[in-house]
Amino acid sequence: MPVVNFMTRLALDETEIASRRAFFEITAEDLARLEALRPLAEAHSVEVIDALYELFLGHPESRAFFPDATTVNRVKKLQRQYFLGLFSGVVDIRYVEDRLRVGAAHERIGLSPKWYIGAYSRYLRLLFDRIFTAVPTAEAQAAYRSAVKLVAFDMALAIDTYIAANIDTVARHQAAIRELSTPVIRVYHRVLLLPLIGTIDSQRAEQIMEMLLLRVSEEQARVVLVDIAGVAVVDTKVADHLLKTTEAVRLLGAETILTGISPQVARTIVQLGVDISAMHTRSRLADGIEFALGLVGRVIAEARTP
Amino acid sequence: MPKVLSRNEQEISTEDDVVVFRRKVRALAQQRGFDPFATAALTTAASELARNVLVHAARGLGVLEEVNDGRRSGLRLELRDEGPGIVDVERALAGGFSTAHSLGLGLSGSRRLVDDFQLESTVGVGTVVTVVKWARF
Amino acid sequence: MTRGSIPILRVGSNLIVSVQRDLHDAIAEAFQEDLLVTIEKDGATGLLIDISALDMVDSYVARVLADTGRMAKLMGTETVIVGMRPEVAATLVRMGYTMAGVRTALNVDEGLIVLARRGRK
Numbered sequence: 059m060p061v062v063n064f065m066t067r068l069a070l071d072e073t074e075i076a077s078r079r080a081f082f083e084i085t086a087e088d089l090a091r092l093e094a095l096r097p098l099a100e101a102h103s104v105e106v107i108d109a110l111y112e113l114f115l116g117h118p119e120s121r122a123f124f125p126d127a128t129t130v131n132r133v134k135k136l137q138r139q140y141f142l143g144l145f146s147g148v149v150d151i152r153y154v155e156d157r158l159r160v161g162a163a164h165e166r167i168g169l170s171p172k173w174y175i176g177a178y179s180r181y182l183r184l185l186f187d188r189i190f191t192a193v194p195t196a197e198a199q200a201a202y203r204s205a206v207k208l209v210a211f212d213m214a215l216a217i218d219t220y221i222a223a224n225i226d227t228v229a230r231h232q233a234a235i236r237e238l239s240t241p242v243i244r245v246y247h248r249v250l251l252l253p254l255i256g257t258i259d260s261q262r263a264e265q266i267m268e269m270l271l272l273r274v275s276e277e278q279a280r281v282v283l284v285d286i287a288g289v290a291v292v293d294t295k296v297a298d299h300l301l302k303t304t305e306a307v308r309l310l311g312a313e314t315i316l317t318g319i320s321p322q323v324a325r326t327i328v329q330l331g332v333d334i335s336a337m338h339t340r341s342r343l344a345d346g347i348e349f350a351l352g353l354v355g356r357v358i359a360e361a362r363t364p
Numbered sequence: 365m366p367k368v369l370s371r372n373e374q375e376i377s378t379e380d381d382v383v384v385f386r387r388k389v390r391a392l393a394q395q396r397g398f399d400p401f402a403t404a405a406l407t408t409a410a411s412e413l414a415r416n417v418l419v420h421a422a423r424g425l426g427v428l429e430e431v432n433d434g435r436r437s438g439l440r441l442e443l444r445d446e447g448p449g450i451v452d453v454e455r456a457l458a459g460g461f462s463t464a465h466s467l468g469l470g471l472s473g474s475r476r477l478v479d480d481f482q483l484e485s486t487v488g489v490g491t492v493v494t495v496v497k498w499a500r501f
Numbered sequence: 502m503t504r505g506s507i508p509i510l511r512v513g514s515n516l517i518v519s520v521q522r523d524l525h526d527a528i529a530e531a532f533q534e535d536l537l538v539t540i541e542k543d544g545a546t547g548l549l550i551d552i553s554a555l556d557m558v559d560s561y562v563a564r565v566l567a568d569t570g571r572m573a574k575l576m577g578t579e580t581v582i583v584g585m586r587p588e589v590a591a592t593l594v595r596m597g598y599t600m601a602g603v604r605t606a607l608n609v610d611e612g613l614i615v616l617a618r619r620g621r622k
Contacts, residue, residue: 066369066396066430066432066437067437069367069369069432069434069437071367071369073367074367267591267594268401268587268591271587271588271590271591272587274587274607275586275587278607278608278611280607280611302594302595303594305594305599306590306591306593306594307590308605309585309589309590309593309594309600309605310585310587310590310605310607311583311584311585311605311606311607311608311611311612312607379525379526379527382525383523383525386557390556390557400587400588401587401588401591401592403588404556404557404586404588404589404591404592405588405591405592405595407556407557408557408558408559408592408596411557411559411561412559412560415559415561470560472597473560473595473596473597473598474596476595476596476597477592477595477596
């Protein structure tokens with residue numbers, strides 16, 4: 059998912075970023091303190107990044123995610139930018155975008171949150187060592203505290219990245235499930251069959267109607283058979299959905315035949331007072347198919363015995 | 365209260381304004397990844413509501429906003445006017461179609477095309493209709 | 502022949518018109534007027550309205566189409582609306598606007614077949 063979609067999905071605008079800065083208690087002083095350490099950071103950046111990736115590459119499970127030198131070099135480059143970003147003195151939209159980009163890159167190669175976030179732990183230790191070596195204790199303590207705040211802010215973003223990517227995956231799976239549960243079959247030229255199975259709630263009914271309309275249009279189908287033998291419950295709502303779907307199919311210029319009507323369903327529909335006289339209906343699918351073929355000018359005839 | 369990520373407002377006082385408003389809604393919906401069905405639904409609702417403003421109040425305001433409530437993102441439309449207001453809101457919303465009162469179908473029909481629907485109207489003061497359609501997965 | 506803003510095509514005793522743009526107010530009236538005048542002039546018995554280019558049909562446009570069909574019927578002409586898009590049909594039924602009484606067909610060819618069948622009665 060491109061960074062811009064992450065920004066939208068997570069609603070990361072100036073207001074949200076300012077709110078997060080406040081919650082993580084990141085002050086202008088913190089940022090100034092870190093900015094003052096930038097020369098030090100630049101001097102040590104390559105060494106720090108190498109040490110960080112030693113962790114990933116040294117652990118058998120996480121090493122699998124960095125299969126070749128190209129991948130390693132690419133993420134190291136991004137990571138260096140990331141590292142120096144901590145000392146940039148600003149936490150604005152650009153800063154956040156950069157963070158998300160790095161997070162996205164790691165998520166894309168399939169690196170689990172545990173590896174990515176676990177690495178922050180080493181990051182902090184590497185920073186700790188370098189800062190306390192190079193700078194007087196009091197100053198180092200203050201700078202380290204500021205760094206911890208910023209790293210925490212970044213960890214929150216990393217977690218958000220994984221969540222946003224996850225939502226995306228779920229969405230794609232749901233779309234796939236929708237397609238699979240509405241299997242429209244072409245039984246003959248311009249004759250479609252949709253066997254419905256299970257419960258039809260409002261949401262599913264909408265999806266069914268949309269799927270059916272798309273297929274009718276795609277195939278320029280003249281007849282649609284909807285078999286409800288497998289539908290668990292046929293009540294007023296379901297009957298209403300079927301009527302709506304039939305009308306929509308009619309607007310496209312095709313006819314609907316409802317089949318698989320059991321005695322119980324026939325009784326229920328009449329007793330409920332639902333008027334489905336506008337629909338062609340049949341008890342057996344076979345009869346429906348024969349009728350449908352008739353509508354497209356075909357007849358099922360006895361084969362002549364030789 | 366969902367957060368507003370972007371806002372666009374325009375006057376609605378001519379037929380062309382309705383067309384422009386509708387096209388803006390369509391363009392943004394498509395950009396934000398709404399499928400053709402959702403796009404058509406929201407665009408039609410926009411057209412119905414904007415047309416109501418034109419027919420019953422002669423002029424008003426059409427607002428298009430991108431919103432996000434933390435979990436999902438969507439588009440929000442607001443149509444406001446200083447027209448005569450709606451005397452019987454219940455009846456107007458109960459809808460059904462009548463040739464004399466195009467307002468009837470416009471409101472009840474639009475309501476079925478969106479996820480959230482809000483109507484505030486005071487006789488002699490004006491009307492505000494706010495609708496939201498969330499991006500569907 | 503072309504009159505007004507929407508071209509009207511003649512095929513046998515049928516008229517075919519393809520709606521390419523928004524049918525609002527002034528255009529809608531001109532549309533209806535042109536069609537009815539042409540029906541009278543040519544003695545057309547069938548009218549085919551192709552709306553495959555419309556990505557949106559609100560209650561206003563739906564009414565214009567249905568009314569056009571009714572007006573044509575009064576003049577002895579059968580109307581068939583063809584090419585409605587899936588998302589347009591879905592939106593209309595969701596709104597509760599059924600367009601009952603309006604004949605439909607998948608496309609121009611199908612529409613002409615429907616008109617030919619009626620003509621034979």
